[in-house]
């Protein structure tokens with residue numbers, strides 16, 4: 001595995017702290033402050049204990065001893081109060097940390113080009129970074145936890161050094177024991193222990209990373225088969241009837257393979273740190289022996305033996321932690337980098353800045369000028385040389401068989417994608433040049449696979465927390481939802497679905513489609529696009545929508561996509577799509593006269609069912 005240079009690691013870590021500051025402000029600082037107090041505390045005990053023992057073994061002044069004891073009690077009391085308060089604050093923040101991490105991903109998803117949302121590579125990249133973080137805390141969470149270890153290590157090293165200086169300065173009268181060479185010998189022993197530990201950490205992490213990759217993949221399979229498929233009621237019907245056996249065997253296969261492959265790795269991961277700890281233990285014994293022998297030759301009192309042995313072992317811990325942190329930092333920097341690789345995915349779509357002229361006369365027109373389009377990573381054209389113009393007030397129907405490019409045409413108009421060739425113009429200006437939000441403000445769309453959310457009915461229609469009640473009611477009425485509305489327990493305040501409210505209502509797909517239509521009406525835009533708006537409606541409701549279509553669409557431009565030709569007869573213009581191209585254009589009557597045309601063929605194919 002290629003190692004990351006130190007300079008890069010510093011910048012990666014610094015960026016990690018910046019992200020933490022933005023999404024979890026105060027968490028890393030709180031942890032650092034807590035650890036600062038926590039790691040200084042034992043030194044205070046050691047120092048005071050040494051003084052008390054020295055006092056008892058020499059002058060035995062009661063006042064001094066009482067002063068030492070009460071100081072320890074008071075300091076520990078203050079530390080306990082501070083630690084408790086900081087700990088509570090940090091725990092609260094840490095429990096929310098995972099939700100905030102989720103926000104990092106959702107913010108990026110929202111700003112990605114739409115095409116990237118559909119790109120399997122990019123979504124795989126996101127999933128890997130996300131699962132690494134959530135399952136193992138790799139990356140940002142390690143940074144939070146590492147902050148505590150870093151502060152602890154620094155305090156241990158600095159205070160231990162300060163408290164052991166006298167160990168080497170005090171003279172025992174024995175030339176060998178008083179030699180400054182001991183400083184290096186002791187430090188070498190401790191460092192060697194630390195190095196072994198850090199080597200073990202690197203090795204352990206190498207195995208762990210390989211393991212993570214497998215686990216992330218395993219988890220994806222498990223989440224998909226075990227959770228989404230079984231738990232989601234929408235899947236339950238098909239799973240019960242068709243997929244039970246195949247799913248169970250897929251999960252079992254994976255579990256058995258996963259278990260077998262990881263047995264040897266698990267053994268290696270436990271044996272390596274054990275060897276390192278044995279070496280660290282030997283280094284500690286060396287230090288204790290040195291202190292004992294020096295005290296034996298009379299360099300210091302009994303109290304100091306306690307101080308030096310305790311502090312030397314703390315110094316050892318500090319150095320080991322520090323070395324561990326260096327190797328751990330290398331590991332989490334790799335994870336942070338894969339998170340940044342996802343966060344840094346650039347937007348390729350041109351971001352225009354023109355404002356859309358708000359016209360009182362609503363005189364907008366949209367033109368497709370020789371537009372062709374290929375979906376990313378495909379080699380066939382979904383649209384080919386489409387030329388179309390329509391202005392506000394017109395009712396355009398787009399018809400064609402499944403896969404003929406109707407939805408793609410709408411996606412291009414809404415700038416979810418940019419054309420591969422040709423251009424789309426709004427009032428003569430390429431739509432890429434407009435500010436995207438401004439441009440989208442003139443469209444309301446009911447997509448074929450629209451979504452409603454677990455908010456109140458009113459909020460769903462207004463797509464906003466606050467809404468104009470009368471307007472919501474009027475839109476629901478126009479969309480044919482009035483009758484159902486009257487039977488809802490809390491009228492327009494009724495919550496849809498049961499995710500947040502136990503008395504939320506489940507609605508049928510036809511009812512959902514009506515609400516989606518009301519939402520499009522509430523937005524009140526000059527262009528209204530309806531992609532198969534009656535697909536889920538029963539014949540009566542479908543008929544109502546047709547009859548009221550002119551009332552529903554009012555003076556707006558309505559683009560009405562359907563594969564049911566009968567539903568398009570009331571439109572001013574019908575564009576017939578076939579294999580990505582507009583093959584015919586005209587009114588229903590005009591198109592029917594061409595008995596060699598696609599429209600005639602489709603009409604006759606469907607007419608037999610209507611008869």
Ligand code: ADP
Pocket residue numbers: 118375376378382400401402403404405406407408409
């Ligand atoms: P329609 O709405 O007329 O049923 P679409 O516009 O959805 O047709 O699809 C047109 C063609 O583009 C189809 O061949 C379809 O398979 C393909 N297509 C649609 N969406 C995607 C996508 N996200 N990625 C790749 N190909 C797609």
